[in-house]
Amino acid sequence: MTAPRSAPPRRSRARANGDGTVYQRKDGRWEAAGYVLAANGTRKRVRVYGTTRKNAADKLAEKIADSNRGLPVATADSTLGDYLTYWLSSVAVHRLRENTHTRYAACVRLHLIPGLGTKKVARLTAKDVRTFLDRLRTTCQCCTQGLDAERKRCCAVGECCQKRLSALTVTYVHSVLKSALEHAVREDELPRNVARNVKTTAPRPRRFRPLTATEARQFLDAARADRLHELYELALRTGLRKGELLGLHWEDLDLDGGTASIRSSLQRTRSSGLTPLPTKTRASERHIALPTECVHSLKSHRQRQEVERKVAGVGWKDSGLVFTTPAGGPLDPANMTRRFGQLLNRATLRRIRFHDLRHSTATLLLEQGVELVVIKELLGHAHIGVTAGVYAHVRLRLQRQAIDTLGNALSPTSGRRDDPPAAAAVR
Template identity: 30%
Template sequence: MKGTVKKRGNTWTYIVDIGRDPITGKRRQKTKSGFPREKDADAALRKILTALDEDRFVDPSKESFSSYMEFWFTSHYQKRIKETTASSRKYLMDKHLIRENPFANKPLSKITTEDIDAFYNLKLDEEYSTSTIRKLHQLLNQAFGQAVKWKKISSNPVINADPPSVKKEEMKIWSFDEIDSFLNQCKGERHYLTFLLAIYTGMRKGELLGLKWSDIDFGKKSIRIQRSLSHIPNKGYLLSTPKTKKSKRQVPIPDSLVKELKAHKERQETQRKRLGEHYQDQDLVICTEIGTLQDPRNVLRVMKRISKAANVTSIRFHDIRHTHASILISEGVDIVRVAARLGHSDPTITLKNYAHLIPNQDDEVADIFHNAIQKSR
């Protein structure tokens, strides 16, 4: 790295080449003036040159936090995640980190851990969920971490910040009687199969609405989950690949569900013939009356209406998935198999959610250990 010291008026100035911008590739220089003596400017220059030689030098960024975030998001972050994830994260960033953020216009290099903690407390006061705040924490940590790598700042202020722990909502599930009441009330409805599939497979709402007939193997009695229906702002509902590798999976189904699927397929075929060219066949199992993608909001409205008529506990659609998993665990199915069926990326996620449902078998474990010792003698 090269540097020079020059006299400007009555004071001295150093000018040093600090390399190229890691993003734009443009040559960068740092200049500082106002030194009363030449040797003072020279000493300051040598300090910078040493830091540059040891790869320790950071030129504090003067750009605002908000302008950096927008650049980081579009040029780096969104290229590494799914489009559906990017759209939800973009909404979080625009709303909370730019429009409703006290330090949005503060220089990136001036933001402190105290600023970050105050931001989290502000969001808590505004009664945003702890889950939302943790997502904002993750975004901030990734953004500032990249700023360190790009040498825009010397350290990441988010590392020592203290986001709130996620408060888990109490899990609501249906009893066997409530499942029967709901399904009986639902018979004859267009979405009877939608809810039957949800209850018997534990599939996510998006996975159900993205299911195609080509994904169903009637001979092997299984469903291949290969895509999901997602909403992308300004584009609407689109089919996309599942968010994790484990989400792509095969789900075995019972004979009763195979029978219901075949009956549903026959009804759909009758509808297709009746509408002729007006039917837009997309091979979807769950679709509108003309064969197009089903808006999930309509499914939720139907669920709410039927739940009320059947006088069952009001739960979210996702709680049907919890109900499915809870029944399996209560019947003794091990966590690893439940995790595979649900498409969890890691069985520890399943264990974290449903550990309280696993039967207490401590006494049996004691006997098993004792018997093993006895056999070895």
């Protein structure tokens, strides 16, 4: 009787040193693990998951390749402070506009790292986030950030000023944390985004008081004596944003056809100073019709700009912008805000923001019965729901007027004789 043949030994796939390990879990998923450069400069073991062996191995290989190039890789074992630092410098910086990234970085530095920075990313819970946000709402920021010690005021002298963050700022901090943790979920570092399980009270929308039709006429009359009269008129008649107005080039205008193409927005950034950037959203890049009054005033403005060009001589900066300084350079948005405040004083009008000219345009158009979809296209909103939400109070007032008008028509004392015949079909 021959002895049974033993099964051949299983061949293991040869792996190079540093490639990590790949194996199948009991739940059917594949897990790959290896050592990479962490955000704090040390080497840590990272785990990734996939539906197939190749999927998990490819994810691990990508992280190891980044690590070999000297790029830190966030791990679930990192503290939240290390992870946020990595996320800002390696992920968010490539996806956000520069000014947005600057605001995110300030939010992380002032609030998230001091409040949650020592927590492990993998051990962060919804309760931790909720407790942090509650503390953020109720804590004096002068005390938290140590500002009172330098100025020798507030808590440093035993008289807390109770300077708390607004509900809007707390919501913003929460949204930054959600964005960072969402990336960890996409990278398979976390099974879920615990910050999304925390519900915050939606801040009340900022109330604005747009100009009435009478105030708008008063504003335009006062602006006629200003060098930038055409800018103010274009802002009020079209609802363009301040950055869009300041970033408008002559090549964007077709004064013969009466149209304008909105392609860029002038913004001040920390790295480049005043520079034209893409519009706020893709929907903001749009083609609009120019009012006849603006076409005439812009033609006159172009002639005056040619005179300024000759006066400036070699000192003229040929930026190609429609609205410039007397030397042809771009207008600073902050200076524009100050000029606007001075104009309101000359017009003896109440103080409003420059952005409220945009709200005034939409409100006046709604009150004239213009369709909401037309206003949405003119303003460059991404969705009509944004337009409807911002101007809900105006629509409600118009509904009230319509209902009252119908009530007058149905009143027994109206004495109207233009009722349709009883047999007429009403569609």
